[in-house]
Amino acid sequence: MDRTDDQHRLTDLTVHVALSGAFEGAYRSGENTTLLPTDSQKNAVYALAAERGPEPVEEFGLALGRHFLAGNPEVECAQVHLVQHAWNRLGERHSFTAAESARRTATVSATRSGASVCAGIDGLMLLNTTGSEFRGFRRDRYTTLPEASDRILASRVRARWVRRSLDGTDWDDEYATARESMTSAFVDTYSTSLQQTLLVMGERVLTDCPDIARVHLSLSNVHHLPALSLYGLQGVVEEKAQRVYVASAQPHGVIEGTVTRNDTDGMAASDPAWTAAEGWPW
Amino acid sequence: MDRTDDQHRLTDLTVHVALSGAFEGAYRSGENTTLLPTDSQKNAVYALAAERGPEPVEEFGLALGRHFLAGNPEVECAQVHLVQHAWNRLGERHSFTAAESARRTATVSATRSGASVCAGIDGLMLLNTTGSEFRGFRRDRYTTLPEASDRILASRVRARWVRRSLDGTDWDDEYATARESMTSAFVDTYSTSLQQTLLVMGERVLTDCPDIARVHLSLSNVHHLPALSLYGLQGVVEEKAQRVYVASAQPHGVIEGTVTRNDTDGMAASDPAWTAAEGWPW
Amino acid sequence: MDRTDDQHRLTDLTVHVALSGAFEGAYRSGENTTLLPTDSQKNAVYALAAERGPEPVEEFGLALGRHFLAGNPEVECAQVHLVQHAWNRLGERHSFTAAESARRTATVSATRSGASVCAGIDGLMLLNTTGSEFRGFRRDRYTTLPEASDRILASRVRARWVRRSLDGTDWDDEYATARESMTSAFVDTYSTSLQQTLLVMGERVLTDCPDIARVHLSLSNVHHLPALSLYGLQGVVEEKAQRVYVASAQPHGVIEGTVTRNDTDGMAASDPAWTAAEGWPW
Amino acid sequence: MDRTDDQHRLTDLTVHVALSGAFEGAYRSGENTTLLPTDSQKNAVYALAAERGPEPVEEFGLALGRHFLAGNPEVECAQVHLVQHAWNRLGERHSFTAAESARRTATVSATRSGASVCAGIDGLMLLNTTGSEFRGFRRDRYTTLPEASDRILASRVRARWVRRSLDGTDWDDEYATARESMTSAFVDTYSTSLQQTLLVMGERVLTDCPDIARVHLSLSNVHHLPALSLYGLQGVVEEKAQRVYVASAQPHGVIEGTVTRNDTDGMAASDPAWTAAEGWPW
Incomplete structure (x- = not known):
């Protein structure tokens, strides 16, 4: 949420991250040096939301995809799926109520040769x-x-x-x-x-x-x-x-x-x- | 739903019925003459919705409570719990979209000495x-x-x-x-x-x-x-x-x-x- | 879980706590001195599980009920509802698989005049x-x-x-x-x-x-x-x-x-x- | 369920059917002559379960796939996904209790050139x-x-x-x-x-x-x-x-x-x- 101005803004997201690529070694050797923990992937979602903001979800997903590609040479495809839950404003300032059940979604597939977005x-x-x-x-x-x-x-x-x-x-x-x-x-x-x-x-x-x-x-x-x-x-x-x-x-x-x-x-x-x-x- | 006029109306309900009273005989004897099947209770909900309409839910619940008391002398309390799911109108005539997740509820408790409504x-x-x-x-x-x-x-x-x-x-x-x-x-x-x-x-x-x-x-x-x-x-x-x-x-x-x-x-x-x-x- | 012996034991619980009593002052005054946070109630469940063990659930619930009565003079009834999820042992030592969906339950109601257990x-x-x-x-x-x-x-x-x-x-x-x-x-x-x-x-x-x-x-x-x-x-x-x-x-x-x-x-x-x-x- | 012998047998399935193929005409023309209703697809599942039995699920799925190919020349792939819920026998005859939550699955993909099974x-x-x-x-x-x-x-x-x-x-x-x-x-x-x-x-x-x-x-x-x-x-x-x-x-x-x-x-x-x-x- 953005609480800079008097009128706050609220963004409510569920984010899924899937990294695939040349990880066979980790499965075979039991050595984990190429494995970025799913816990760190989760942290990256919160960190980038804090650093750059989470909207629009398509661009937030692209940023996340680039982030995972940049830090993990083994990754061939970083897929980020985002689901946005809608809230309606109550009053003029900082109050909200959950809106209808339809959710906006975006799926970003980021590879070394480019990224695609499925909205x-x-x-x-x-x-x-x-x-x-x-x-x-x-x-x-x-x-x-x-x-x-x-x-x-x-x-x-x-x-x-x-x-x-x-x-x-x-x-x-x-x-x-x-x-x-x-x-x-x-x-x-x-x-x-x-x-x-x-x-x-x-x-x-x-x-x-x-x-x-x-x-x-x-x-x-x-x-x-x-x-x-x-x-x-x-x-x-x-x-x-x-x-x-x-x-x-x-x-x-x-x-x-x-x-x-x-x-x-x-x-x-x-x-x-x-x-x-x-x-x-x- | 009411499709009488050009502008249709939509009511979306989930209904629960609970009958309690002097049914000990049925449990003991294995004779079922006092038992109104739950299937008939379900049918009554649809039938009364057709005959008198389902709105407002508080009054529909009262009508259902009276119905079960009238037909079943063993019933001491007929409790009817109704949950109304909201829809918003699309356009002017016969189209709708599911609205927010909050649901209006009503619980009617109908007894021989009167009825109460918990909205x-x-x-x-x-x-x-x-x-x-x-x-x-x-x-x-x-x-x-x-x-x-x-x-x-x-x-x-x-x-x-x-x-x-x-x-x-x-x-x-x-x-x-x-x-x-x-x-x-x-x-x-x-x-x-x-x-x-x-x-x-x-x-x-x-x-x-x-x-x-x-x-x-x-x-x-x-x-x-x-x-x-x-x-x-x-x-x-x-x-x-x-x-x-x-x-x-x-x-x-x-x-x-x-x-x-x-x-x-x-x-x-x-x-x-x-x-x-x-x-x-x- | 008990990992003392070679053969480990596993207990899987969901616990609910409900405290009721003379809390009207907190609702009226906005002063919170009588309110034990629900977060502390949650911590107590984990702490007592560590200190005394969580089995059988009926006795764990009684211990929790006594704990909340002892520390909170305003509480008239501490109710603890426990749900136990079953696991079957695999092999002889430290492996398990989730068992059937039936769950054992216990509800403890602890008051100043005594406690009851509903198993x-x-x-x-x-x-x-x-x-x-x-x-x-x-x-x-x-x-x-x-x-x-x-x-x-x-x-x-x-x-x-x-x-x-x-x-x-x-x-x-x-x-x-x-x-x-x-x-x-x-x-x-x-x-x-x-x-x-x-x-x-x-x-x-x-x-x-x-x-x-x-x-x-x-x-x-x-x-x-x-x-x-x-x-x-x-x-x-x-x-x-x-x-x-x-x-x-x-x-x-x-x-x-x-x-x-x-x-x-x-x-x-x-x-x-x-x-x-x-x-x-x- | 098989109730032929004194000792009954119970099979509990959830079945999904997906037909794909040359249906563009139906989408374009609004003519439905090539469309087998999903209701008929559902009926076919029950009918074949009655006629030939539902076990093993892999073979039941193959039979369903062949059925939909045979009756619908437009279908290029009939996919059938089956989920089997386990029950344990109680006693020797006709009583059962729900078993663990793991489910056996089978996905059959039947095409004009052959069928595959993903168990x-x-x-x-x-x-x-x-x-x-x-x-x-x-x-x-x-x-x-x-x-x-x-x-x-x-x-x-x-x-x-x-x-x-x-x-x-x-x-x-x-x-x-x-x-x-x-x-x-x-x-x-x-x-x-x-x-x-x-x-x-x-x-x-x-x-x-x-x-x-x-x-x-x-x-x-x-x-x-x-x-x-x-x-x-x-x-x-x-x-x-x-x-x-x-x-x-x-x-x-x-x-x-x-x-x-x-x-x-x-x-x-x-x-x-x-x-x-x-x-x-x-």
């Missing part, structure tokens, strides 16, 4: 109470899902994006624009499937943020099942103005996809953070 | 970056805590309150006022201890909400330790404008207290929900 | 693949649950018990006996309801442990629903030797009850730990 | 109360960690391994051997670093399991800090036979590494499950 958001919850259907899907012998002509669409959104280059970025502005693009696309779009909504959301990001080269979206489908039919109460209960749904945490589906600008097709292909973003977490 | 809030996170000290406390042989003249004060607030009577309550308005009272008291008060802050918060609620008879507050103390001294980096790192702290989840302290209006001292003493609110969770 | 267990998962039915229960207009003549019975068991007196207790032996009593009763009993099973479990504890005065049981009912009928696949899939079930975490029922020895009916009525054990967690 | 274990907790040091490590300006000549070594182990081929595997036997190899290596080895312990564990697996080609290990370092020095109590408290430690959940280090048989160096390089196992989870 993003986790846990953005969006919900439409109408304007969504799911019909005409494939039916196999195990399919029992009825077609839905008016369904609730609720999704927990994870997104990751990369830029054409790191030059001249206003990270805060680009994050705000990308988030607003995804949100407005979700709100505006009549959805025939979460897949179709995903594409619209990704395309909107590319349209609104000209320097973003590609965006990966992972949309958890938080199913909302009509309670009365689910529990056999249709004939028993007269449903008035409201409609009652069961929000089902488990099991649930996840729809993923990457939207790429034509002229940047190959980008990020070998970025380990990007590979992780597109992979499955097991 | 409240869970998980309200408040933080002051200055305006707090902790000094002059008791020191025993195990005390190593240094005195703090300028500390970060962060707290996760749980509150429960009861009214003089249930008549003529605008539950939404009273919830908003009580929440704003606690928040503004936390923001305004120079804190010499979390205990002192707690009392100010409770008194503010009683002042601003004339029909609330007593309020119980449980303030989790989310310790913020200066990172550089905690990790032995004071001499090494020059801290600039910002100050860096470690937010410590475990272990942590919890400060509790009940603030009561003088003329309502005995109230709620036998309310099982109140007893639970004042007790420890094990 | 117990949390998270004991028991499951019978047959030998259970649920029929003849009450049906109201919202009841849709079919009668079950051969159901899976799975329960997460929480138990709390108190003794006639604290004299001459072999806490380890009594814990082992009480646990085995509950387990064998669950295994042996043909269940017509979880309520009936609960009573048999409680009575078995009182029979096998002559010094236990009363036992409270809380049985979470982990419903196992036949997958094929739940998902409309009965006609489609031929189920062979096996039966496939969906273990449903939410929503679920909880059955509670207290079994008391006739001649000890009033015991524990005012013990705050017991009140908490019998109450609902909100 | 493994999650959450295996191992702890040595002595026989571990950490000295001679790199020190930079932020390093404050003291050298440790007798430290507690505790680790939560995640492992993944692949075989030379899928032919003739006794999956249950190989899992038991690999697990025992890792455990005994952890117990037997005097540790100069977790890196060195990791290599010994991996080599032991390759020695004991001749058909395993490579193994990836991820060892979370659950730091155990001496409580008295951590909290400034060394001079105050006399520590007897026992030693008291604080098990620190956060922050913590994770040490990773892959051990490969020389003649199988290139194997698994393109297996998406393997890439995920070696990557970081963000």
Whole structure:
């Protein structure tokens, strides 16, 4: 936090550091001379936050990556993953309250040949109470899902994006624009499937943020099942103005996809953070 | 959710039901004729939400309590605990995004002689970056805590309150006022201890909400330790404008207290929900 | 851990301390002279573990309770809740692996007039693949649950018990006996309801442990629903030797009850730990 | 569960399915004819469990992978991740209790050109109360960690391994051997670093399991800090036979590494499950 002026500023981060490289000797010999303790890595995060400040997280991550490369010749890739928890200001001076659960994220991969940044958001919850259907899907012998002509669409959104280059970025502005693009696309779009909504959301990001080269979206489908039919109460209960749904945490589906600008097709292909973003977490 | 008008409304609840009474026979005989399945209790929650609507949660809980008393002569106390998750509107019509993590709560205890309501809030996170000290406390042989003249004060607030009577309550308005009272008291008060802050918060609620008879507050103390001294980096790192702290989840302290209006001292003493609110969770 | 002999011993505890009493002055005056910091309370737990050892947990809790009473005249009740995580020995000397998820618990309430101990267990998962039915229960207009003549019975068991007196207790032996009593009763009993099973479990504890005065049981009912009928696949899939079930975490029922020895009916009525054990967690 | 014989058998699984392939059309057109609902994918898991049984999990995963390839020409890779929760038998017939927290895992990647299996274990907790040091490590300006000549070594182990081929595997036997190899290596080895312990564990697996080609290990370092020095109590408290430690959940280090048989160096390089196992989870 910055307590210089009367109006304080608060930054709340969780930081992960992963160093990889030519450490085989340490595993084989039992000699530790090349091993920077994870405790020192943790200290470096706090020290650089004190020395240079932690915002924007993308640049703080780049500084951390450079720091680990500089001090450890064995390191080939220093990856720094940062998660920013949002707080809202109370009053004018030094009070805050925890804001919504969506978190801004950044993953920096710093190597000897350069650094890349994978920016993003986790846990953005969006919900439409109408304007969504799911019909005409494939039916196999195990399919029992009825077609839905008016369904609730609720999704927990994870997104990751990369830029054409790191030059001249206003990270805060680009994050705000990308988030607003995804949100407005979700709100505006009549959805025939979460897949179709995903594409619209990704395309909107590319349209609104000209320097973003590609965006990966992972949309958890938080199913909302009509309670009365689910529990056999249709004939028993007269449903008035409201409609009652069961929000089902488990099991649930996840729809993923990457939207790429034509002229940047190959980008990020070998970025380990990007590979992780597109992979499955097991 | 209410989808009657163009502008939909969304209510997101988690509901717990606890029935207690003269059920000894069922335990002894293995005959189940007096046992309403928990599955039917769950169905009743959805059915009454459909038939009468789920808001405000205090009145929905009262309706559920009456329902279980009416249908089950063995029940002596039907307790209904409701947790409301907040969503913010996106646009003008049918879109929403999950709001902050604080949840409005209500616990209804319905008996043959009447019903009581214990209203409240869970998980309200408040933080002051200055305006707090902790000094002059008791020191025993195990005390190593240094005195703090300028500390970060962060707290996760749980509150429960009861009214003089249930008549003529605008539950939404009273919830908003009580929440704003606690928040503004936390923001305004120079804190010499979390205990002192707690009392100010409770008194503010009683002042601003004339029909609330007593309020119980449980303030989790989310310790913020200066990172550089905690990790032995004071001499090494020059801290600039910002100050860096470690937010410590475990272990942590919890400060509790009940603030009561003088003329309502005995109230709620036998309310099982109140007893639970004042007790420890094990 | 005890590393005196070649064969080390390991004890893994989580400890909660709650002090209550005549602290009103500290809340009112903002003077902290009567407040022992929660940090010092935490230190006392580690210090007494070092000085006297942490086992058995019931006696460690009593020592902690006495410590807080002795040093703080304002304290009227010092409550200490201990949770013991189990580890199994690997080999003969100093290696261990985390054991099952059930945890032994103890809650000590130490006052100026004496101390009480509420011993117990949390998270004991028991499951019978047959030998259970649920029929003849009450049906109201919202009841849709079919009668079950051969159901899976799975329960997460929480138990709390108190003794006639604290004299001459072999806490380890009594814990082992009480646990085995509950387990064998669950295994042996043909269940017509979880309520009936609960009573048999409680009575078995009182029979096998002559010094236990009363036992409270809380049985979470982990419903196992036949997958094929739940998902409309009965006609489609031929189920062979096996039966496939969906273990449903939410929503679920909880059955509670207290079994008391006739001649000890009033015991524990005012013990705050017991009140908490019998109450609902909100 | 298998309830054919008097002695029932219980299998407790969590299953994840991920289908990828030529689905671009569905995202673009809003037509859903190529989309098999996630609901049908879930149904297929239950249906195949009923029709063919769910054990061993590696073969159940292969059957599921083949099923999704067969029915969906657009699918290029069907990945199935299975997690098996262990239960111990109570008595001789149909009763069980939840066993330890370690889970057996399997990840199947089924493509048109063949299938691969990545077997493994999650959450295996191992702890040595002595026989571990950490000295001679790199020190930079932020390093404050003291050298440790007798430290507690505790680790939560995640492992993944692949075989030379899928032919003739006794999956249950190989899992038991690999697990025992890792455990005994952890117990037997005097540790100069977790890196060195990791290599010994991996080599032991390759020695004991001749058909395993490579193994990836991820060892979370659950730091155990001496409580008295951590909290400034060394001079105050006399520590007897026992030693008291604080098990620190956060922050913590994770040490990773892959051990490969020389003649199988290139194997698994393109297996998406393997890439995920070696990557970081963000």
